[in-house]
Structures are given as structure tokens and as C-alpha cells.
Amino acid sequence: MALNVVWIAFFLIAFVIGMIRLIVFGDTEVFPNMMGSTFDNAKTGFEISLYLTGVLTLWLGIMRIGEKGGMVNVLSRLIGPFFHRLFPELPKNHPAYGSMMMNIAANMLGLDNAATPMGLKAMKELQSVNPEKETASNAQIMFLVLNTSGLTIIPVSIMVYRAQMGAANPADIFLPILLATFFSTLVGIISVAVVQKINLLNKVILAYLGGFSIFVGALIYWLTSLAREDLQTFSMVGANVILFSIITLFILMALRKRVNVYDAFIDGAKEGFQIAVSIIPFLIAILVAIGVFRTSGAMDYLIHGVAALVVFVGLDSSFVEALPTALMKPLSGSGARGLMIDAMNTYGVDSFVGRVASTVQGATDTTFYILAVYFGSVGIKRTRHAVACGLLADLAGIIASIALAYLFFF
Numbered sequence: 001m002a003l004n005v006v007w008i009a010f011f012l013i014a015f016v017i018g019m020i021r022l023i024v025f026g027d028t029e030v031f032p033n034m035m036g037s038t039f040d041n042a043k044t045g046f047e048i049s050l051y052l053t054g055v056l057t058l059w060l061g062i063m064r065i066g067e068k069g070g071m072v073n074v075l076s077r078l079i080g081p082f083f084h085r086l087f088p089e090l091p092k093n094h095p096a097y098g099s100m101m102m103n104i105a106a107n108m109l110g111l112d113n114a115a116t117p118m119g120l121k122a123m124k125e126l127q128s129v130n131p132e133k134e135t136a137s138n139a140q141i142m143f144l145v146l147n148t149s150g151l152t153i154i155p156v157s158i159m160v161y162r163a164q165m166g167a168a169n170p171a172d173i174f175l176p177i178l179l180a181t182f183f184s185t186l187v188g189i190i191s192v193a194v195v196q197k198i199n200l201l202n203k204v205i206l207a208y209l210g211g212f213s214i215f216v217g218a219l220i221y222w223l224t225s226l227a228r229e230d231l232q233t234f235s236m237v238g239a240n241v242i243l244f245s246i247i248t249l250f251i252l253m254a255l256r257k258r259v260n261v262y263d264a265f266i267d268g269a270k271e272g273f274q275i276a277v278s279i280i281p282f283l284i285a286i287l288v289a290i291g292v293f294r295t296s297g298a299m300d301y302l303i304h305g306v307a308a309l310v311v312f313v314g315l316d317s318s319f320v321e322a323l324p325t326a327l328m329k330p331l332s333g334s335g336a337r338g339l340m341i342d343a344m345n346t347y348g349v350d351s352f353v354g355r356v357a358s359t360v361q362g363a364t365d366t367t368f369y370i371l372a373v374y375f376g377s378v379g380i381k382r383t384r385h386a387v388a389c390g391l392l393a394d395l396a397g398i399i400a401s402i403a404l405a406y407l408f409f410f
Contacts, residue, residue, distance in 0.1 A: 041291035045284035056272030059117030064268025069254030150365035184397030282376025
């Protein structure tokens, strides 16, 4: 229902603003541009789905090797006590635990291409125990919000963009992103737990969250002790080494169990094409709505309104030029990436605005894209509180990003 309301709102707001621009300001280009964006974004949605076909085929094949080799069961046992309390409706030792863990691990390493197929696999497994197939279950919502909160330890892609654009230290946004995305994820978990009445004061949950907080703190301490060149090398190479090591471990464990690795890969890969095709209508629907909203000028008006409010209450407005990235991120990952690059081009890669935009880009994920892809892959139409909790996590990440940018760079 929430996604339906948002989708309709995008079109209605775009229409009203388009009519105002046409009648009041005589802008005869607004509606042709809006219609053009519908075709462009429909094409983009289809192209993304085609790209996902290959990626899904690859990673679902690898996941099937992991299942056959027993690695997924190992991961399930490791995180079982924690996830059993975050997902109380999910049966113990369910295969979704392993897929969710792999998805979250890939997100933490900043490897979106690996995270999406694993997330879709997990969503499909969660759907198998969902009693109402068109309505998101509690477990599916918790998992989706964990994804939209965008927990990232190593923001590889953002540092690559900064390096390409000549940043003096491409990795200087590493710590702000790590902290901002941690706050975003924490708020996401708390918001879903409140709605679903999950007891976060449980000693097991506190132990896992406390342990993870200590791990993050130790990692930050160690990384800050490295030379800048070493930190950049670790950030650029470490995530991919870890991921390829996991793939190799999957294969070795499968060989140990005398699994036909090639056949297992092909068996899992067949699912990739089917899932990619099922995503197409959902993805095109949300991308077209976002494109119309942007092209109408609604996003610009929203940004100007926020800027005026910030100045009115007497706060520093130096971050306002980075707001387009922050406001676009829940709507479109590629759109936010383009706005981040535009901010760095316009104001300088090492400017305050450039660094705020980079931090915001890494702090959260694309809520509506993930909703469309993940829920669309299993036919979910009623999203319940997923949108509200996901956007709340986004808001926490954006606020934390801005505050941390002032702390580190202003």
C-alpha cells in the first residue's frame, strides 16, 4: 500500500508542478521533457534488468555451490542465535539465514553486484514461509530494512570515484561513511523492532550488537593507524580479496563433500534468468515515477525549500549544495551517484560539499529501488511498514552524514 501511495504521489506532484511551470511561467518544454523521461527510464529499467540477468546467474550459481558444500549451514549456525531473535517467525536452520548473511557481508564490503543476487535469493527463501504471498512478512521487512540502511564497512566504489577525480586522499571519507552507515542500520533495526514488538534488550541481541560495535571500533582504530597509502590499498583491494576467498572456500567445501561443482553452479544459475525477468515490470514502474518527479523540477523545489528552512532557523547552510545527493539516494542509486559526481565536479572533489555528498552516498542505500527489486522478485504488493522504516533509516544516515562531515571536514 505504501509503495502504491508513493508511486501515485510522484506522478500527481509532477503533474501539478508541470502545469504551474507551463501556465504561470510559460515553460513549454516541461511536459515534453517529462514524457521523454518516462521512455528513458523505462529503457534504463530494462537495461538494468538485463545486466542483473548475468550477475544473478553468476552469483546464484555460486550460492548453490555454497548450499551443496554446507557453507550456508555453517553461516546459519554462526548467526543463528542473533537472527532467531531478529526474525522470530523464521524457523531455525532455515536456508534463508545463510543467504541473508552472505548478502549482508557483501553489503558491508561495498560489493553491490554480489549483494543483490544473494539478497534476492534470501527474499525468495523468506517467501517460502510467508503465509500471505502478496503481503510482506515481518521477516521480509526486517531483512529489507537491513539492506536499505546500507551497512558498509569498505565503500570501495566511492573511493574509486574520488581517486579518479584527483582527491588528495580518496579514503578520507572512510571513517565518516562507516560511522554514518552504522547509525543508519541501528535506527533501521530499532524502528522495525518497535513496530514488530521485538525485544532488543534481550541479552543475545545486546551481546551481538555490542560485539559488532566493539569490532567496528577496533577496525576504526586499526585503520586510523595505517598510512594513507596503506589505507587506500586495503580499502581498494581487501574487499575483493575477501569475496574471492569466500568463493574459493565454497568450491573447496563442495569438493570435500564430493559435490559436482559445475552441475551445482548450473542448477543455481538457472534461477538467475527467471528472477531477472520477474523484476522488470516492478523496476520500470518505480524508475519511471522517479524520473518524472525529477524532471518536473519537484526535487529542485524541495532542495530550495530545505535550504530556506535551514537559513531561517539560523543553522549553517554550507551542506545544502550536497542535498541533491541525499534526497536522491532513496530514489535512485545511479541518480545519486551522478549528483555526487556533479557536486565534486562543481565544488571540488576535496571541498566540504564534495565530501558531504560522498559521505551521504555511502551512508544509506536506494530504498525504493530495493523495494521494487526485492519485493518485486517474489510478487509482494503490500509493503506494510517497510517504506516508513526504510526511509527513517535513510533519514538517520543523512543526518549522521552531515553531522560527521562537519566534525571531520568543516
